[in-house]
Amino acid sequence: MNFETIIYEVKDNICYITINRPKALNALNVQALTELSKALDVAAEDENAKVIIITGAGGRAFVAGADISAMQMMTAEEAYDYARLGQTTYNKIQDLPKIVIAAIDGFALGGGCELALACDIRVASEKSQIGIPEVTLGVFPGFAGTQRLPRLVGTGMAKEMLATARKIHAAEAKEIGLVNYVVPENPVAKAEELAAQICKNSMSAVALGKRAMNEGMEMELKKGIEHEAALFAVAFTTADQREGMTAFLEKRPANFK
Structure with missing residues (x-):
């Protein structure tokens, strides 16, 4: 793919989307967000891409935040449009029928934290720091951070992170459930292992399971359970269900397409 701020590549059924603005610590401006959105569209349709890893170039930051220089003189209307661009882009990650893993190496602040939150699984290196420091700039998270963070770590911790603007080091991030894994270095390697x-x-089963979790979390419990049953039934219309159960009964590894 020909992008200026994104590197897109696929190898061994893994799609790598790298935010490539290392001199700006991979800060997200309108161009980067727009290209990330397009890269996600490509990944969604790419049959060779079964799992997606999102990371940042340069080794200093996953994404250090939004581009403050581009935001400073925005009008309220422009700020709304910018927030909606970030939100709709990140919503694509949530809605993708594929698992998306954030490989965090360094700073994941503001919009970078929100990007990681949109992913399904997060792996961080020990040196990583994660936070939402927007209140130090007179604003607050606008790329769905106020919605996804409390759903992940609870409202008490989310409000503390919001109001204090403090950076959470990787070990604490693991402790509060903000990341799944902390590794000494090279989080991409752990992401590749996962x-x-x-x-x-079965990719179809993973997609249906992810959908059941995402949609069910927005429902009252009994409705969510009913929704799970409906999607569980859909799984029984797939070739993967027939192959998986046949392979189990024949005591052989399943050959999913």
Whole structure:
């Protein structure tokens, strides 16, 4: 793919989307967000891409935030449009019928934290720091951070992170459930390990399971349970269900397409 701020590549059924603005610590301006949105569209349709890893170039930051220089003189109307661009882009990650893993190496602040929150799984290196420091700039998170963060870590911790603007180091992030794994270095390698494990399984079942969780979390519990049953039934219309159960009964590995 020909992008200026994004590197897109696929290898061994893993799609790598790298935010490539290292001199700006991969800060997200309108161009980067627009290209990220397009890259996600490509990944959604790419049959060779079973799992997606999102990371940042340069080794200093995943994404250090939004581009403050581009935001400083925005009008309220422009700020709304900018927030909606970030939100709709990140919503694509949530809605993708594929697992998306954030490989965080360095700063994941503001819009970078929100990007990680939109992903399904988060892996961070020990040096990483994660936070939403927007209140130090006179604003607050606008790329769905006020919605996704409390759903992940609880409202008490989310409000503390919002109001204090403090950066959470990787070990604490793991402790509060903000990241799944902390590794000494090279979080992409751990992300690849997880991706390879995921790729062995039924992609249709993973997609339906992700959808059941995402949509069910927005429902009252009994409605969510009913929704799960409906999607569970859909799984029984797939070739993967027939192959998976046949393979189990024949005591052989399943050969999912």
